Amino acid sequence: MEAGRSAGTPAIELEDATVAFRLADARMFTAVAQARLSVADGEFVAIVGPTGCGKSTLLNIAAGLLRPVSGAARIFGQPLAGLNRDAGYLFQADSLFPWKTALENVAIGLEVGGRARGEARARAERWLASVGLAAFAGRYPHMLSGGQRKRVGLAQVLIRDPRILLMDEPFGPLDAQTRQIMGNLLLDLWSRDRKAVLFVTHDLEEAIALADRVVIMSAGPGSRIIGDWRVALARPRDIFEIRLEKDFHDLHREIWGVLKDEVMKGYAQSATPVETRA
Amino acid sequence: MSRGRLLLYQALVAVAIVALWHVLTTVPVSGRILLPPFFFSNPFDVGKQIVDWFVTGAIWRHLAITLWESILAFVIGSLGGVLFGFWFARQPRVAAVFDPYVKMANALPRVVLAPIFTLWLGLGIWSKVALGVTLVFFIVFFNVYQGVKEVSGAVLANARMLGMNERQLMRHVYWPSALSWMFSSLHTSVGFAVVGAVVGEYLGSAAGLGYLIQQAEGVFDVAGVFAGMFVLSAFVILIDLLVTVAERRLLKWRPEAERHAA
Numbered sequence: 334m335e336a337g338r339s340a341g342t343p344a345i346e347l348e349d350a351t352v353a354f355r356l357a358d359a360r361m362f363t364a365v366a367q368a369r370l371s372v373a374d375g376e377f378v379a380i381v382g383p384t385g386c387g388k389s390t391l392l393n394i395a396a397g398l399l400r401p402v403s404g405a406a407r408i409f410g411q412p413l414a415g416l417n418r419d420a421g422y423l424f425q426a427d428s429l430f431p432w433k434t435a436l437e438n439v440a441i442g443l444e445v446g447g448r449a450r451g452e453a454r455a456r457a458e459r460w461l462a463s464v465g466l467a468a469f470a471g472r473y474p475h476m477l478s479g480g481q482r483k484r485v486g487l488a489q490v491l492i493r494d495p496r497i498l499l500m501d502e503p504f505g506p507l508d509a510q511t512r513q514i515m516g517n518l519l520l521d522l523w524s525r526d527r528k529a530v531l532f533v534t535h536d537l538e539e540a541i542a543l544a545d546r547v548v549i550m551s552a553g554p555g556s557r558i559i560g561d562w563r564v565a566l567a568r569p570r571d572i573f574e575i576r577l578e579k580d581f582h583d584l585h586r587e588i589w590g591v592l593k594d595e596v597m598k599g600y601a602q603s604a605t606p607v608e609t610r611a
Numbered sequence: 612m613s614r615g616r617l618l619l620y621q622a623l624v625a626v627a628i629v630a631l632w633h634v635l636t637t638v639p640v641s642g643r644i645l646l647p648p649f650f651f652s653n654p655f656d657v658g659k660q661i662v663d664w665f666v667t668g669a670i671w672r673h674l675a676i677t678l679w680e681s682i683l684a685f686v687i688g689s690l691g692g693v694l695f696g697f698w699f700a701r702q703p704r705v706a707a708v709f710d711p712y713v714k715m716a717n718a719l720p721r722v723v724l725a726p727i728f729t730l731w732l733g734l735g736i737w738s739k740v741a742l743g744v745t746l747v748f749f750i751v752f753f754n755v756y757q758g759v760k761e762v763s764g765a766v767l768a769n770a771r772m773l774g775m776n777e778r779q780l781m782r783h784v785y786w787p788s789a790l791s792w793m794f795s796s797l798h799t800s801v802g803f804a805v806v807g808a809v810v811g812e813y814l815g816s817a818a819g820l821g822y823l824i825q826q827a828e829g830v831f832d833v834a835g836v837f838a839g840m841f842v843l844s845a846f847v848i849l850i851d852l853l854v855t856v857a858e859r860r861l862l863k864w865r866p867e868a869e870r871h872a873a
Contacts, residue, residue, distance in 0.1 A: 422771065428703070428763070428765040428768070430767050432788075432864045433783075440807070441773060442773040445773065445783070474864075475865065489773070493773065605838070
């Protein structure tokens with residue numbers, strides 16, 4: 334594994350990964366067709382696509398939660414069998430343990446990994462502080478705001494120091510200002526040790542502002558990767574400021590030219606039921 | 612409404628009912644007493660009976676026995692419910708095979724089992740405990756089953772991505788979820804434990820609140836029946852208060868509104 338890392342092996346490599354589900358009437362529904370994607374170690378890649386295009390499906394393949402019916406997923410050069418132990422996953426839905434306090438939620442990843450409780454709690458406290466929630470350690474998730482819950486989730490994932498970070502529209506349910514604050518927090522934390530990140534979003538602006546590369550997916554079913562742009566904006570970035578730069582606007586216009594058609598297709602298709610689409 | 616005012620109004624309701632009861636059972640209205648004391652007794656006789664029980668200390672033994680039966684029924688029924696709830700929820704095939712029998716057993720009015728339990732277990736406390744267990748078991752069973760089944764998919768996936776193995780999932784995810792469902796039905800299951808004990812005593816026993824009421828009824832001592840009912844009500848309210856305290860502690864991670872929904 335370590336040898337693979339130094340040789341520049343990609344952190345995540347999807348090779349012609351296809352995911353299909355069996356529908357209730359026994360016909361197959363292809364969610365993602367022959368996806369080819371590679372994320373280098375230390376690279377921040379954002380996937381953007383219209384709703385229901387299978388962005389999360391790609392993420393779940395990389396996490397090992399879903400197996401492709403054909404094709405392969407490799408993590409640091411090793412074929413992925415079972416769950417991806419190198420990855421931390423920040424989910425779109427609320428996924429904190431409601432019966433644990435913020436501190437316990439953050440510490441649990443270390444505790445189940447065999448660390449002593451005292452040490453795990455002490456490190457969890459430091460992580461809560463670094464996401465700005467030192468004063469909320471004893472709160473239960475329902476006592477926290479949506480943004481605060483996402484911060485706890487971020488600390489919960491990062492405390493295990495995964496080599497890969499998978500994020501599924503993590504800031505989707507938050508309001509616009511909170512999203513930008515969370516984006517800056519994420520970039521700040523990421524810049525410390527530059528993990529490989531696969532970040533799914535439907536928001537093109539967010540994708541450009543955060544990522545090194547923006548990957549565009551076509552509308553489903555059987556969605557494919559149809560575009561791959563490098564974001565040459567300098568780091569460190571400030572999400573509030575970067576949206577005002579000319580380079581940002583030029584890239585945005587260029588990508589949106591492609592994405593727009595797919596978004597329209599996606600909308601048209603979401604008006605018809607799944608069965609008639611396949 | 613402030614707390615003091617609320618208490619005042621609640622006390623007024625009791626005073627009004629007792630006053631009405633007193634008037635209707637003692638003061639003739641157009642030459643006739645509307646509620647004959649033979650059937651309805653009157654507040655003074657009932658109060659005297661209750662005071663008597665406590666002054667002589669005769670009531671304590673009965674209270675203790677009913678309490679003990681309720682506790683045993685609750686503990687045994689809950690343990691069984693948790694075990695089977697977990698087992699069925701984690702083994703869908705077992706659950707599917709036993710499903711019709713579980714439904715059948717739950718649909719049976721439990722009172723009809725009382726004579727059988729008396730035959731099997733005698734007139735002592737165990738026949739009452741058994742009756743209470745059959746009531747408590749199903750409430751806890753269904754709640755634990757639901758609690759394990761309804762763990763959110765996102766929380767489960769998150770737990771697995773955080774590196775939990777099967778045993779750790781059990782301890783950190785399924786178990787707390789199941790317990791929270793069980794605790795949210797605590798009022799009902801504790802209530803049913805008491806019902807099982809009292810009904811069992813009423814149908815055949817030598818001690819307990821149900822026995823007191825049944826004995827009084829047997830000699831047409833209506834004051835005794837009412838007195839027994841009032842002591843029983845106070846007993847249930849006291850237990851319910853304790854349950855509320857326990858619930859507050861155990862479910863403090865849940866939003867207030869959710870606690871009473873389940």
